[in-house]
Amino acid sequence: MTATTTTLSEPLADLDDLTPLAETTRSPDPARVYERLRARWGNVAPVLLTPGVRAWLVLGHRELATVLRTDGLYSRDSRNWGLVADGTVDPGSGIGAILAPRDSVYYVDAARHRHLRRLIDDSFDGFDEHRLAVTVRQWCETTLDAVVARGEADLVGDYAWAIPLLAMSTMFGLSPEEAQAMLGHARGIFRGEGVEAAEALKAQKSLIVDLVARRREQPSNDMTSAILRHRSEPTDEDVQSAVSTMLVLGSEFEVAWITQSLRMRLTDARFDGRSGGRLSASDTLEAVLGSIPPASNTAPRFALADTVLGGRKIWAGDAVVPGILGASAESRAASDDIWLEPGNLSYLTWGAGPHACPVRRPARVIAQTAVDVALRRLAGVTLTVPPDSLHATGTLWSSMPWQLPVRFEAP
Ligand code: HEM
Numbered sequence: 001m002t003a004t005t006t007t008l009s010e011p012l013a014d015l016d017d018l019t020p021l022a023e024t025t026r027s028p029d030p031a032r033v034y035e036r037l038r039a040r041w042g043n044v045a046p047v048l049l050t051p052g053v054r055a056w057l058v059l060g061h062r063e064l065a066t067v068l069r070t071d072g073l074y075s076r077d078s079r080n081w082g083l084v085a086d087g088t089v090d091p092g093s094g095i096g097a098i099l100a101p102r103d104s105v106y107y108v109d110a111a112r113h114r115h116l117r118r119l120i121d122d123s124f125d126g127f128d129e130h131r132l133a134v135t136v137r138q139w140c141e142t143t144l145d146a147v148v149a150r151g152e153a154d155l156v157g158d159y160a161w162a163i164p165l166l167a168m169s170t171m172f173g174l175s176p177e178e179a180q181a182m183l184g185h186a187r188g189i190f191r192g193e194g195v196e197a198a199e200a201l202k203a204q205k206s207l208i209v210d211l212v213a214r215r216r217e218q219p220s221n222d223m224t225s226a227i228l229r230h231r232s233e234p235t236d237e238d239v240q241s242a243v244s245t246m247l248v249l250g251s252e253f254e255v256a257w258i259t260q261s262l263r264m265r266l267t268d269a270r271f272d273g274r275s276g277g278r279l280s281a282s283d284t285l286e287a288v289l290g291s292i293p294p295a296s297n298t299a300p301r302f303a304l305a306d307t308v309l310g311g312r313k314i315w316a317g318d319a320v321v322p323g324i325l326g327a328s329a330e331s332r333a334a335s336d337d338i339w340l341e342p343g344n345l346s347y348l349t350w351g352a353g354p355h356a357c358p359v360r361r362p363a364r365v366i367a368q369t370a371v372d373v374a375l376r377r378l379a380g381v382t383l384t385v386p387p388d389s390l391h392a393t394g395t396l397w398s399s400m401p402w403q404l405p406v407r408f409e410a411p
Contacts, residue, residue, distance in 0.1 A: 009313035012046055012054040021047045021057060021321065025296050025394030034059055034326040043310035043330065049396060050095045053083060055300055055319035057326065063310040064327035067301055067320055069353035074301035074320055075109050076355065077101055081302045082317025099299065104245040106355065113354060119234055119242050120358045123226040132365050136167040140373035148408055155262050155404035163370045164254035165247065172243050173211055173222030182207055212239045250363065256294040256398040257367045261285055262374060263401055267387040281372035293349040296325040296399050324348050380409040
C-alpha cells in the first residue's frame with residue numbers, strides 16, 4: 001500500500017487570524033508561541049511580518065534545512081517577492097526598505113553571492129583571533145571604566161550595544177575616534193527617524209568609503225586590507241559592501257548574544273555563586289545558544305517557483321522566513337535526524353547552506369571576551385528593576401531586553 005499525504009494549498013492571502021512574527025521575539029516565552037503555531041498550522045505557519053504583510057514561518061528542522069540549503073528555489077533577493085510586484089509592499093519604506101534589494105553578500109544569489117562570499121571566506125583564512133581578543137578587551141575595559149565611574153548603567157545601551165561595533169570597526173581598520181563615530185552614527189540610525197536616520201546612514205557609509213580608499217592607497221594589517229588584497233581583485237564597491245554588511249549583520253546578533261548572556265548572569269540563580277559555583281563566560285554563552293539563540297529568525301527567502309514545504313503549497317513569490325529558534329525547538333522533540341546528536345543542536349545558531357555565517361570563530365571571540373570582561377569587572381552589580389519586568393522586546397530577527405539597568409558597589 002502506498003502512503004498518501006495531503007498537501008494544504010490555501011494561498012497566504014486566504015488565511016485569517018495570523019500571528020505577528022514579532023510575537024516570537026517579544027514573548028517572554030517564545031517556546032509557547034512556536035508550540036501554539038505548530039499545533040495550529042504544522043511545521044510551516046502563516047505569520048504577519050507587519051500588518052497586512054504575510055509570510056510563511058518555517059518551524060520544522062527538516063523544512064528549515066531545505067529552505068536554507070536550496071537557494072536555487074528559495075532566493076534572498078526581494079525582487080522575487082510577489083508582494084513587491086503587486087504593490088502591497090513599498091520597497092522604499094518600512095519592511096520593504098529593510099528587505100530592499102542591494103548588492104551585498106546577504107541579499108544576492110548564485111554567482112554574485114559566491115563571488116562576494118569568497119572574498120569574506122578567503123580574507124578570514126588565517127585570521128588572528130588573539131589580536132581580535134586583545135582589541136575587544138581594550139574596548140571593554142575603556143567602556144567599563146567610564147560606566148563603573150558613574151556607579152550605574154544600562155548594560156545594553158552602554159556596553160552590549162557598543163562593544164561589537166567598536167571592536168569590528170577596529171578590526172576593519174578604523175581609528176578609535178572613527179570607531180566611536182561609527183557607533184554614534186549607528187545609534188542615530190537606530191533611534192532616529194526620517195532625515196536624522198538618513199544623515200547618520202550617509203555618514204556611516206562615507207566612513208567606509210574613505211576607509212576603503214585609504215587602504216587601497218596604503219594597505220595595513222587589518223581586514224579591509226585583507227579583502228582588498230584578494231586574488232579576484234575586488235572593486236572598491238565589492239569591498240565597501242563586504243565591510244558594511246559584516247558591520248551591520250554581525251552587530252545585531254552579537255548584541256543579542258552578549259545581552260542575553262548578561263541578563264542570565266543577573267537574573268538566573270545558577271550564576272550568583274550560591275548554587276555551588278559560578279558558570280564561566282563560555283558556559284553562559286552556550287546556555288544562551290541552547291535556549292534563545294541570537295538569530296531567532298533570519299531574513300525571508302522568496303520562492304522562485306510553486307513548491308511544497310512541510311505539507312503546504314508555497315506559491316512562487318511567497319516570502320518564507322527561516323525560524324531558527326522554532327526549528328531548534330522542534331528538533332528537540334524529533335529523534336531520527338542525524339544532525340540531532342548531542343552537541344549539534346546549536347549548529348542552527350549559525351544558519352546553514354550558502355548563506356550560513358562565515359565568521360563563527362571571530363563572532364565567538366567578540367562575544368566571549370565581552371562577557372568575560374563584564375563578569376570580572378561587574379562582580380557585585382545588581383539589577384535595579386525586577387527581573388520579570390525585563391520583557392524581551394526584539395526586532396523580527398532577534399530577541400533581547402532593550403535595557404539592563406544596574407547599580408555597582410563603590411569600587
Ligand atoms: C552572535 C554572533 C553571530 C551569530 C549568531 C550569527 C549568525 C548568523 C546567521 C544565522 C546567519 C545566516 C542568516 C541566514 O541564512 O539568513 C549569518 C550570516 C552572516 N553573518 Fe553572522 N552571526 C554572528 C556574528 C557575525 C559577525 C560578528 C559577523 C561579521 C564580522 C557576521 C557576518 C555574517 C555575514 C556576512 C553573513 C551573511 C553570509 C552570506 O549571506 O553568505 N556574523 N550569521
